[in-house]
Amino acid sequence: xxxxxxxxxxxxxxxxxxxxxxxxxxxxxxxxxxxxxxxxxxxxxxxxxxxxxxxxxxxxxxxxxxxxxxxxxxxxxxxxxxxxxxxxxxxxxxxxxxxxxxxxxxxxxxxxxxxxxxxxxxxxxxxxxxxxxxxxxxxxxxxxxxxxxxxxxxxxxxxxxxxxxxxxxxxxxxxxxxxxxxxxxxxxxxxxxxxxxxxxxxxxxxxxxxxxxxxxxxxxxxxxxxxxxxxxxxxxxxxxxxxxxxxxxxxxxxxxxxxxxxxxxxxxxxxxxxxxxxxxxxxxxxxxxxxxxxxxxxxxxxxxxxxxxxxxxxxxxxxxxxxxxxxxxxxxxxxxxxxxxxxxxxxxxxxxxxxxxxxxxxxxxxx
Amino acid sequence: xxxxxxxxxxxxxxxxxxxxxxxxxxxxxxxxxxxxxxxxxxxxxxxxxxxxxxxxxxxxxxxxxxxxxxxxxxxxxxxxxxxxxxxxxxxxxxxxxxxxxxxxxxxxxxxxxxxxxxxxxxxxxxxxxxxxxxxxxxxxxxxxxxxxxxxxxxxxxxxxxxxxxxxxxxxxxxxxxxxxxxxxxxxxxxxxxxxxxxxxxxxxxxxxxxxxxxxxxxxxxxxxxxxxxxxxxxxxxxxxxxxxxxxxxxxxxxxxxxxxxxxxxxxxxxxxxxxxxxxxxxxxxxxxxxxxxxxxxxxxxx
Numbered sequence: 001x002x003x004x005x006x007x008x009x010x011x012x013x014x015x016x017x018x019x020x021x022x023x024x025x026x027x028x029x030x031x032x033x034x035x036x037x038x039x040x041x042x043x044x045x046x047x048x049x050x051x052x053x054x055x056x057x058x059x060x061x062x063x064x065x066x067x068x069x070x071x072x073x074x075x076x077x078x079x080x081x082x083x084x085x086x087x088x089x090x091x092x093x094x095x096x097x098x099x100x101x102x103x104x105x106x107x108x109x110x111x112x113x114x115x116x117x118x119x120x121x122x123x124x125x126x127x128x129x130x131x132x133x134x135x136x137x138x139x140x141x142x143x144x145x146x147x148x149x150x151x152x153x154x155x156x157x158x159x160x161x162x163x164x165x166x167x168x169x170x171x172x173x174x175x176x177x178x179x180x181x182x183x184x185x186x187x188x189x190x191x192x193x194x195x196x197x198x199x200x201x202x203x204x205x206x207x208x209x210x211x212x213x214x215x216x217x218x219x220x221x222x223x224x225x226x227x228x229x230x231x232x233x234x235x236x237x238x239x240x241x242x243x244x245x246x247x248x249x250x251x252x253x254x255x256x257x258x259x260x261x262x263x264x265x266x267x268x269x270x271x272x273x274x275x276x277x278x279x280x281x282x283x284x285x286x287x288x289x290x291x292x293x294x295x296x297x298x299x300x301x302x303x304x305x306x307x308x309x310x311x312x313x314x315x316x317x318x319x320x321x322x323x324x325x326x327x328x329x330x331x332x333x334x335x336x337x338x339x340x341x342x343x344x345x346x347x348x349x350x351x352x353x354x355x356x357x358x359x360x361x362x363x364x365x366x367x
Numbered sequence: 368x369x370x371x372x373x374x375x376x377x378x379x380x381x382x383x384x385x386x387x388x389x390x391x392x393x394x395x396x397x398x399x400x401x402x403x404x405x406x407x408x409x410x411x412x413x414x415x416x417x418x419x420x421x422x423x424x425x426x427x428x429x430x431x432x433x434x435x436x437x438x439x440x441x442x443x444x445x446x447x448x449x450x451x452x453x454x455x456x457x458x459x460x461x462x463x464x465x466x467x468x469x470x471x472x473x474x475x476x477x478x479x480x481x482x483x484x485x486x487x488x489x490x491x492x493x494x495x496x497x498x499x500x501x502x503x504x505x506x507x508x509x510x511x512x513x514x515x516x517x518x519x520x521x522x523x524x525x526x527x528x529x530x531x532x533x534x535x536x537x538x539x540x541x542x543x544x545x546x547x548x549x550x551x552x553x554x555x556x557x558x559x560x561x562x563x564x565x566x567x568x569x570x571x572x573x574x575x576x577x578x579x580x581x582x583x584x585x586x587x588x589x590x591x592x593x594x595x596x597x598x599x600x601x602x603x604x605x606x607x608x609x610x611x612x613x614x615x616x617x618x619x620x621x622x623x624x625x626x627x628x629x630x631x632x633x634x635x636x637x638x639x640x641x642x643x644x645x646x647x648x649x650x651x652x653x654x655x656x657x658x659x660x661x662x663x664x665x666x667x668x669x
Contacts, residue, residue: 093399094399094400096445096446098445098446101484101485101486102486103445103446103486105400105401105403105445105488107399107400133638133639134639137638138637138638138652139398139637139638139639140398141398141639142398246666272639272641273640273641273642273644274634274635274639274640274641275634275640275642276448276449276634276635276640277448278445278446278447278448278449279446280446280447287445287446287447289399289443289445289449291640294640294642296641301642302631302632302642303632304630304631304632305450305471305472305475305632306471306472310631310645323646323647323666324641324644324647327646327647328644328646328647328648329647330647331647331648332647
């Protein structure tokens, strides 16, 4: 699962264990022991119910958990994604210590082991996309790599969430990028094992090789889940469409609604755009170089020295966000940056939902 | 379970099979470590622009630091911030790096207040370069407007130092007014290089100006151009690209032989922060030097 790094002249090494996934079954009674074993060995982050929204629906977040009872595996989706455990909102890149007109730089990227339990397939796909940027492209980020490699990921299958369009983006199933991925097949879990540490963990709790019956049940469960998917968009034409519709009035309409608050990028599991700035301590002894997540919908995102703003209107910034998600990232990495979780649509204060924007774009050119 | 999550050390030693080589876009693990450098000398060019000579302190790092004309570095003033600056010096100079910096924002203002001897951080070089290898045995048009002479100067120095590699060389430079002309003390030196033609033009002459008045495109009219054997490099404000490159197009130079250098506010230089992203292209990684065909197809670039 952990990520390879780009090497000059030859293709990036494949992330460890990515090429082969092993399948086993795990008795349901053993699941609790597995989770407790993980929690005993490291910090655990799991979906937790934190409140109720105005419609009476539960709100969940990925938060550190110490006891098995506090985890809510039946969650639909979380308000924020799990990206914060890989790309924190604010992170110190280096520290400068000043003395006598000179300075020394100190850089640290060591991460403590952590386990993320209960991730859905879309969030694992989001990590795979972030891997492409921060681990497998030029200049792999040690800050990201360190966190990614030190994070144990246990994913779970689930019934589709309301409003999500993951199936349209192929993120409703996942084949790698995790240590363990569990699907409920009745009396036991069908476990996809993505790493050696995942294998040694479930083997300790009596995992068994799969039988034909297990496979049939797994396929039936996958079919049942697939049939529940509500949104099915055809996104194949989207990169092209975004080019053709670059001057479409649709953007004016949605741009007029956009509040430029940046919420969409903050809750997005893949939005990684950031800024780097520096701070000096109150006693002038120390300076810090800090990376902070930014959002392309915020007004100052494309401001350059001298004050010129390359994207001065909400419309141009909102368009840029879609353009990066569904056109720019495709050009760079052969897949859209979006995983279809609809967190941005759910969180948007102005009611801008990606499904609506994309549908309208497609209708604009339809005969 | 004990030992399930053994700490996984991500270290330079463990990750790197190759030596540190920032220059060729290889995998440097310690991506935010800077070269410690000293401002060895400062030259006031105009009211707003200064030329900084910067020397990397560690001799081994200084030796290893090489760049190609057109690339940029990230200059960091610890505690204030980091800015992308094009290298204005010659690539053959291993002693110091020349940076021409306009006072425009917070970090550049601090740099303008700095005195010789101040220590700054350097990362890089980053980005694409002018196609000096492809330009061999061709006529060369080097066209700059305003501050565009800063990145173009690395190409000018390359061409003048390797004069035998190129056919006719024309340098065209235009600014708003005479007091904004950069590197005016070097024009004579460039003119004296055998077969190098330098023309200067300003938009508003004013008193005491005896040279030409008008836009830089005017200078193109009187230059004999052999379109199928010519490369052009254009540096300046985006509005200038359109006029100059259209004119060059009319003269018959193909778009893939015109190169422009774009400017955005990079925050990382490594294709990560997306601040310099134009549509789907990173100015830091895929640029800043683009051929004109690519540049006009970038959304909102020019």
